[in-house]
Amino acid sequence: MTSGVDSTTQKSTSDSDVLVAVDGLAVHFPIRRGIVLDRTVGHVYAVDGVDLDIRRGETYGLVGESGCGKSTLGRAMLRLVEPTGGRVVFDGVDLSTLRGESLRRMRRRMQMVFQDPLSSLDPRQSVESILVEGLRAHGLDQGRETTGRRLRELLTSVGLPTTALRKYPHEFSGGQRQRIGIARALTVEPDLVVADEPVSALDVSVQAQVINLLADLQRELGLTYLVIAHDLAVVRHISDRVGVMYLGGIVEEAGSNELYAQPLHPYTRALLSAVPVPDPLLEDRRERILLTGDLPSPAAPPSGCRFHTRCPWRQPERCDTERPALREVAGGHRVACHWAEEIRDGRIQPHEVRPELVEEDGLLSPDTALTGPASVTEVLGP
């Protein structure tokens, strides 16, 4: 968000530049059926083999549609959900090796800002008590006076009056509540802030205030952000680098300008072409890549390339059988598509796709009693 240099030009990254390294991360939620016999009948592959690096001081944007696993990935990186496989290295420390107190101490350095500020703030706690809680938990409360000064500073920096300390969450508007949520994350002076849909619950005119605030705080405090959002325009605006997720995996990753100027993966192309733009002239002559059908169930992901069931550029055989690896095609531009170069150069033309029926109950046979959740969005909520 703040680095003047486009991050795609910084090709040589030494290990010390990387704050978080994610390696083959997987989160599979078991689907359980039965009351007496509690058996696992399948898995929801929410996150399935993700590699990514987040560099110090940058903003990494993660986009994708609902159910693609972007929130689960964010949570798994902080070990708020336990990963099934792979590892997350935070500032040189493998988080999966940490237990109890050492994990708790590490958590001070990574904080989270949630989507809905009203449901993530305790309605019966005053703002002061919400902010102090984190400080106390990490032993950073240094007496009434120092802490009081720190809290007032914090509120000023997120643009709230210091009188807010004695108020309760319901007394604020949506935008102000989100500011409280951000202040809470910052009390313990974290290195990494994971913001999961930080502006999607806010009104359009207020979104810009919060986006600007996040940018200012990053510049002042040297924070590293992982911003998870479904709004591509917002993500492009605030991110240095962007990863696009589809069904549990990253399909494309590049510098923000690069990705939006030349999307290589068919899914990214479709996604970008689908975003409405507030310009009638552009809207009138724009060509949309309309995807047919729905996101397949993450409990029964398609074989081969996960996007092949909806891909207008799908080629016979290879797309159906071989899962493409995320490979570098240009400096800092990684894409998981067998045919990325051919599509870019126009050697493969898009064709029509017949929508496939998406079975909400996934791999289960129709006669199995449906009692559990049917999709990953149902498991996790929005």
Added chain:
Amino acid sequence: MALLEVSDLTVVFRRRGEAPFTAVDGVSFAVEPGQTVGLVGESGCGKSVTSLAIMGLLPRRGATVMGSVRFEGTELLSLSPRQMRDRRGRDLGMVFQDPLSSLNPVVSIGLQVTEVLERHRGMPRRQAMVEAADLLDKVGIPDPRRRLDEYPHQLSGGMRQRALIAMALACRPRLLIADEPTTALDVTIQAQILALLAELVRDTGTALIMITHDLGVVAGLCDEVNVLYAGRVVERAERHELFRRPRHPYTHGLLASIPRLDAPRGERLVPIQGSVADNIPWDHGCAFAPRCPRALEACVEITPHMGEEGGRLLRCHNPVQENQEVPA
């Protein structure tokens, strides 16, 4: 004559122990057959209440609806509940934001679609089922015959919204009101639904009222756009005009505050100060004045009237000048 003519529509909600709240404050607009009219605004601007008032869906107790809503010359507000029930579904269709809560979870999709056909078009069950499958097919639901026996929870969000559109279209209404029809959906699904709505308007000549907070959706779909703020229309123009030269500071501010995919990245956004809650009542001045960067002294004292200028309606004492382009 316009198909629908809303004039001076006002909705006041009574509140226990508090002063009554005017959610819609003298809204007027007209819709011609085959035209798409947009109502745009943020939460609390009265756009959804306007649509509910047109459909006669506001509670009788607690809400007072004044003004006039004429559909082909008939005053809808003076119809009895029974007469209104005949109109709804037949002449007026509605698509809501959240398809899951607008569908009955314990009734199959087929039954919910055929209900409309049996009620309004007097079709026998068997024929209605065939017609229902046809409708689902038309809105792009694959394997419609099988879907008829399924329940809402078995359908994805996009499919549910399609089913809802199929129900709204079952009686070929001449007016369709879509209240944030794509807000709950992902962008790729949103693009599908918007393309479907545009196609329906083109092919059937249905008039469409599109209610949304998303200026991008409006830019591609609506012929005429009404921008609402605190219950009143503050600016109305043909869409190309509105986006090329937004004159009201609120419209201008909205366009400047959204990050855009079509503009160079990295420029700082210009937010509108404050939040939608910082209003002053319209009868004391301009409701937007506390947040307005162009506010004059007159703005907090004299209520601005709607003025017309080259086909554009504008309610502002100090509008943005013609030559001032949107900071893109």
